[in-house]
Amino acid sequence: MLAALALALVVLPLAGMLQRTPWSSLFRDLSSHDAVTAIRLSVETSLGALGFSILCGVPLAWLLARREFPGRSLIRALVTLPMVLPPVVGGIALLYAFGRRGFAGTVLYDLTGWRLVFNTTGAIVAEAFVAMPFLILTAEAAFRSMDRRPEEAAATLGAGPAYRFRRVTLPAVAPALAAGGALTWARALGEFGATITFAGNFPGTTQTTPLLVYLDIESGHENTALAVSFLLLAVSLAVLVLLRDRWLGNS
Amino acid sequence: MSRPSSRRFLSVLATLAVVASACSSSSSSKSSGTTPSNDTTTPTTSSPLTGSLDVFAAASLTAAFNSAKTTLTSANAGLSITYNFAGSNTLVAQIQQGAPADVFASADTANMSKLVAAGLVKNPVVFARNKLEIAVAPGNPKRITGLPDLAKPGVSVVLEAVGVPAGDYTRQVLAKLHIAVTPRSLETDVKSALSKVTTGEADATVVYVTDVAAAGSAVDGVSVPDSDQPAITYPIAVVKSTKNRSAAEAFVNSAVSGDVQRSLEAAGFLPPQ
Numbered sequence: 001m002l003a004a005l006a007l008a009l010v011v012l013p014l015a016g017m018l019q020r021t022p023w024s025s026l027f028r029d030l031s032s033h034d035a036v037t038a039i040r041l042s043v044e045t046s047l048g049a050l051g052f053s054i055l056c057g058v059p060l061a062w063l064l065a066r067r068e069f070p071g072r073s074l075i076r077a078l079v080t081l082p083m084v085l086p087p088v089v090g091g092i093a094l095l096y097a098f099g100r101r102g103f104a105g106t107v108l109y110d111l112t113g114w115r116l117v118f119n120t121t122g123a124i125v126a127e128a129f130v131a132m133p134f135l136i137l138t139a140e141a142a143f144r145s146m147d148r149r150p151e152e153a154a155a156t157l158g159a160g161p162a163y164r165f166r167r168v169t170l171p172a173v174a175p176a177l178a179a180g181g182a183l184t185w186a187r188a189l190g191e192f193g194a195t196i197t198f199a200g201n202f203p204g205t206t207q208t209t210p211l212l213v214y215l216d217i218e219s220g221h222e223n224t225a226l227a228v229s230f231l232l233l234a235v236s237l238a239v240l241v242l243l244r245d246r247w248l249g250n251s
Numbered sequence: 252m253s254r255p256s257s258r259r260f261l262s263v264l265a266t267l268a269v270v271a272s273a274c275s276s277s278s279s280s281k282s283s284g285t286t287p288s289n290d291t292t293t294p295t296t297s298s299p300l301t302g303s304l305d306v307f308a309a310a311s312l313t314a315a316f317n318s319a320k321t322t323l324t325s326a327n328a329g330l331s332i333t334y335n336f337a338g339s340n341t342l343v344a345q346i347q348q349g350a351p352a353d354v355f356a357s358a359d360t361a362n363m364s365k366l367v368a369a370g371l372v373k374n375p376v377v378f379a380r381n382k383l384e385i386a387v388a389p390g391n392p393k394r395i396t397g398l399p400d401l402a403k404p405g406v407s408v409v410l411e412a413v414g415v416p417a418g419d420y421t422r423q424v425l426a427k428l429h430i431a432v433t434p435r436s437l438e439t440d441v442k443s444a445l446s447k448v449t450t451g452e453a454d455a456t457v458v459y460v461t462d463v464a465a466a467g468s469a470v471d472g473v474s475v476p477d478s479d480q481p482a483i484t485y486p487i488a489v490v491k492s493t494k495n496r497s498a499a500e501a502f503v504n505s506a507v508s509g510d511v512q513r514s515l516e517a518a519g520f521l522p523p524q
Contacts, residue, residue, distance in 0.1 A: 101451040117452045118407070118435035200409065200436030200447070207437075218341045218439065219414025220365070 014233065021230045022223045029227035037204050038212040038228070042189055045120060045208055049127035049188035050181060053135045058177065061136045062165075065143035076140075083133045090129055091197025098125065098198075122199035123206045127188035134187055138180030142173035182243040186236045300498040301329030305351055307342040308334055309358035309416065309485065310440040311381070311458070314465040315518035316356075319511040323502075326510070330498060338415045338440035339363075346371055346490060353493040354502050356485060358459075359416035363486040375488035378506040380521040382460045382480050383420060385473040386448050393454045395473050398425065401432045401455055409444050409453040412437040417444070420481045421457040428479060445470065459483070461519040485520075 022029060029035065063069075064076050082090055098105040098116045109115050116122035150172070154164045170177075192210035199206040201215065209228050216225035300323075308316050313336045320332045335342065335352070339362040346352050346366060355372055357363040358381075366372045387395050393406050401408050410432070411418030418437065425432055435453060438444035441462050447453040449469040463472035487506050489499040505511040507523060516522065 095450060095452070099450060099452055118409075196439075200452075201412065201438065202434065202436045205435075215412050215414075215437075215439065218338065218344050219412065220340070220344070 017226065017229060017233070020222075021226045025223060026227050026230070029224045030231060032224060034203060034212060035209075035224055035228055038207055038209045039231070041120070041123070041204065041206075042208040042210075045123045045127055046131075046185055046188040046191075048121075048124035049131050049191075050135075050185045052124065052128045053132040053184050054177075054181065057132045057135045058139050061139035062143050064136070065140045079136050080133045082130050083137075087130055087191065087193025088197050091126060091194035094126060094129060094194060094198040098122075117198065118200045118202065118206060120199075120205055123195050123208060126194040126198045127191040127208075130191050130194050131184045131188035135177075135180045135184040138176050138183070139173065142176035142180075143169070146172045179243065182239050186239045190232060190236060299329060300327040300501055302495045302498055303331045303333065304353050304495055304498050304502060305333050305335065306354045306356065306502065307346060307350070307352040307490075308336055308354075308356040309339045309342070310336045310442045311358055311417070311462055312336070312356055312485070312515075313442070315461070315515045315520060316511070318517070319505070319514035322510040322514065323505065332502075336442075338411070340414045340416075341439070351492075352490045353495055353499040354487065355490055356487040356506065357416070358483070358485055359419065360484060360486055361419070362416065363488065366488070366490075370491070372488040372490055375486035376503065376507055377484045377523045378487045378503075378512065379485040379515050379523060381483040381485065382477075382521070383417075383424065383457055383475045383483070384460045384463045385455055385475065386445055386458050386463050386466070386470040387455045387473055388448060388451065389468060389471050391471050391473065395455055397473065398428060398430055398457075398475060398479065401425075401457075402430050407452070407454045408432055408434050409436045409438055409447045409456045410434040411441060411444050412439060415440055416483075417441045417458055420483055423481050424475070424479055464519045484523075 030039075060079065064072060064079075085093075095117070096102045098108070100106070100109055100115050100117060105115060105117075116125055146169070150168050151164055154168050159167070190210055191208070192214065195206065195208060196211050196214070201207050201211050203212075207215075209232055213225045213228050213232070216222070216228070306316065313334075316334055316336075320334070324330055324332060335345070335350075337345075339357040339359060342352075342355060342357070343362045343365050346355060347369060355363070355366060356378070357375075360375075363372070363375045367375065385395060385398065385401070387393065393400075395401070395406065400406065410421055413419065413422070415438075417440075436447065438447065438456075441458045444456040445458055445462055445466055448456050449466065455473075457475075460472070463470055487503050489496065489503055493499045502511065506515070512522070
């Protein structure tokens with residue numbers, strides 16, 4: 001019964017949203033210029049955040065799982081912090097680090113004349129900040145729990161570390177990485193608080209779909225907001241159901 | 252799930268619903284019985300007001316309303332005022348979704364009209380007027396002298412989104428003067444637009460005179476000539492569903508001519524007419 005209550009908490013709001021979704025004008029609302037721009041930008045930035053997370057997050061996860069070094073548990077806690085941090089706080093933190101007057105942002109700006117705020121790259125950074133922990137967590141668990149014997153066997157047969165990682169380790173953790181990647185991408189797609197705080201809100205540059213939904217509901221464009229919300233919901237659900245099941249099986 | 256347990260499940264749901272509604276109405280119910288009669292003309296100072304008052308107000312009213320709160324609650328020991336400051340459009344959306352507001356103060360007539368049309372408020376009155384001003388970093392490093400400078404290359408400008416009153420007023424003026432500004436971001440209210448300037452991310456934004464004054468030394472203001480100013484009027488109204496009508500009406504009256512009005516004038520707002 002309590003389990004049903006928990007389920008109701010998740011399902012009822014979705015039902016409420018679906019009940020108000022303007023089905024007859026759904027396609028028209030989704031193909032409005034603002035919606036198309038935001039959807040395209042969301043696809044780009046979420047894939048960018050996923051790419052960064054794979055490129056930099058997977059090596060970090062490998063280090064955390066396989067190497068002993070001082071401060072490892074502190075670093076492990078730090079990299080998962082964005083999962084529990086309110087996204088708007090994350091956005092403020094990003095602002096004070098990478099903003100035009102932030103300590104890292106000033107260096108970046110002085111060296112390159114380039115800044116992250118009001119910039120598509122800034123939206124990618126905000127999304128990666130919030131979503132990357134999902135990949136690091138799953139990747140670290142996979143590196144930690146995989147059977148190490150094939151790696152050791154490969155080493156005794158003379159395979160170097162890079163070859164071993166590419167041909168033995170990576171294939172073994174690929175399903176977990178794919179599942180973690182799917183989660184990471186879905187989280188990046190839905191990122192709102194850090195993006196609007198750090199990157200700002202401008203159509204075509206930093207206005208991703210969650211920002212469009214927020215502004216549309218505030219300025220009375222309820223239909224567009226609901227149509228785009230439905231799209232986000234459908235995509236996120238599809239990712240979680242299909243991809244996780246396919247790659248993780250029932251494990 | 253067997254039949255008896257599903258019935259029990261429903262009863263728990265019902266209990267939760269009752270508890271939830273009791274919680275949400277407790278703040279207003281404790282006030283409704285003790286408030287004085289609905290004498291709307293009584294000045295706030297002579298008849299003590301009691302109970303709680305939820306005032307939904309445009310973000311630009313933050314400083315003025317907060318200082319008025321101190322005056323009002325010290326004169327009326329039984330009164331507690333809670334503010335919800337946001338862009339007027341946000342507040343309208345919240346009230347339309349049933350948020351428990353007693354008073355709504357908007358930064359433009361367009362947003363107030365939406366609630367009048369929806370039958371949620373009645374007879375709004377204008378209680379203040381305002382002017383636009385350009386907010387720039389202290390010392391005005393980009394040497395901005397007027398609205399045309401906002402279109403200059405190398406000047407990073409943020410505006411408020413369409414539908415946010417300050418954003419709409421600004422667009423109206425820029426269109427009239429044929430100035431094409433490409434903002435870097437469209438902020439959700441004047442306060443977040445201003446914070447992009449105070450944090451140094453943007454070089455300039457357009458907010459109200461009163462916001463520049465409230466920001467103190469964090470920003471400098473560059474005036475917009477009176478001839479270019481749009482008519483910026485702030486209407487206020489009692490929300491029909493209020494449970495504390497007498498206090499709500501007293502607050503509205505005080506905003507037109509009373510302690511709230513004095514706080515507004517001190518913050519740089521212009522009197523209603």
